[in-house]
Amino acid sequence: MNHMYIPQTFNQQLDDLLNRIAEKLQLDDSRRASAERSYNAVSEWIEGDLGFFNNVPFDIYAQGSYRIGTNVKPLQGDEFDLDIVIHMTIPYEGLDPVEVLNQLERRLREHGQYKTMLKRKNRCIRIVYANLFHIDILPGFQESALDANRIVVPDRSLKDWTPSNPKGYAEWFKSKYIKEELMLLEKSLRAEDLPNQIPYHLMQPLQRAVQLIKRYRDIYFKDSPGSATSSIILTTIAGMFYNGAQSEYEAIKGIVNRAYEDLRMLNGKVLHVVNPANTKEVFSDKWINEPHLYRNFIQFIVDFKKHWDKIEDAKGIHNIIGIFKEMFGENTSTNSLIEQSDYIHKARNNGQLGVSRQSGLLTGILPSSTTVIPNNFYGSNS
Known part of the structure; x- marks a missing residue:
């Protein structure tokens, strides 16, 4: 945490506190290490197949919150x-989507440990590491040579292929806060490494939001988790409505206010949420078929x-911390405030707190900074 600015104004302290709360929500190192070991082992096992996957060129990579740096540890010890995606590059026409899922399940059942841990899902096969985590493995085929990232994936209930684009989605999300010329090139490997945990001071306001x-x-949905709005919908809405704010507080305010206004203007019509990288992939389909889920989402946004x-x-x-306890958990919020207060007091008392003459932001002591005299720091609307 030495790389962060030390907050001085009320708004800087508010953002720092939100940043600390979000940091505590991330997976701890041991959980990440377990997931990484399992990911590598599963990748190697599929790559070693002598059957279906032996004849098919493919990449394996992470998708979703792991890929874009927005994962949060579950409440109360849930998994x-x-x-992860197995991205195959042979034509999919003529292949039976359910048979492809069966081939994946067959390969996993050949493993002494995995065979007792498998669960069939609509579009993937899940490996359940009881009480720790689960890995959802999604087989997909490149849709066409025109776009290396667009894929089709099996849908068990439809008995058909459906469109997707997890890599393109991640690039769209990153493009909301990284200029195009700074976008990192993807590594072209048979099995990509899991993305590293983003260092605390490099997390972007949109990711924290x-x-x-x-x-x-x-x-909000802890008593009825089956009614909760999916992470992919919340993430997409956040990306759609993010206004580029460099403050965590302002980023969330902009997202929630714009979502609220959009819902008000729709006047009961269902908000259409698609994958921006493949608009044929509709994330909000469930809202049409299960309208109570849409009503729950609206109420969640109103409440937020x-x-x-x-x-x-x-x-x-100290007045705001009560709001944060309700929203993000009592222990997480309280511990973040204590940590922040200790950090600021130590910096002041050690004479290590300075104000940058260029920016006015608090930072560590630098040649171009002025030392701040130690005093109490409780946050004010300055």
């Missing part, structure tokens, strides 16, 4: 999920806005 929105979703609006009127961090 977290890791989504998604983590915090997802955590309040988990708390109500909580976020209260922050405008709160005086000082």
Whole structure:
């Protein structure tokens, strides 16, 4: 945490606190290490197949929150999920989608350990590491030579192929906060490494906003998790409505207010949410078939806005912490505030807190900074 600016104004302290809360929501190192070991083992096992997958060129890579850096640890010890794709590059026409799922299941059942851990899902095969995490393995085929990232994936209930684009989705999300010329090129490997944990000080406000929105979703729906809005919908809406704010607080405020206004303008019509990288993939399909899920989503956004609006009127961090406890969990919020206070007091008392003459932001002592005299720091609306 030495790379972060030390907050001085109320708004800087608010953002720092949100950043600390989100940091505590991330998977701990041991969970990530377990997931990485399992991911590598599963990848190697599929690559070693002498049957169907032996004859098919493919890449294996992570998709979803792992890929874009927005994963949060589950509430109350539930399993977290890791989504991976087997991206095959032969023509899919003429192949039976259910048979491809069966071939994947067949290969996994040939493994002494996996065979007792498998669960069939509609579009994937799940390996359940009980009480720890599960890996969802999605087989897909490149849709055409025109776009290397667009794929079709099996749908068991439809008995057909459906469109997707997990890599393109990740690039779209990153493009919301990284200029195109700075986008990192994907490594072209048979099995990509799992993306590294993004260092604390390099996490972007949009990534933090998604983590915090997802955590309040988990708390809001904790008594009926089956009614909760999916992470892919919340992440897409956040990307759609993010206004480029460099403040976590302002980023969430912009996303929630714009979503609220959009829902108000729709006046009961269902919000259409698609994969921006392949608009044939409709994330909001469930809302048409299960309207109660859409009503739950609307109520969630209304409730989120109500909580976020209260922050405008709160005086000082100690009043705001009550709102954060409700939204993000009591222990997480309290511990983040204690950690922040300790950090700032130590920096002040050690004479290590300086204000940059160029930016006015608090930072460590630098040649171009002025030392701040130690005093109490409680947060004010300055």
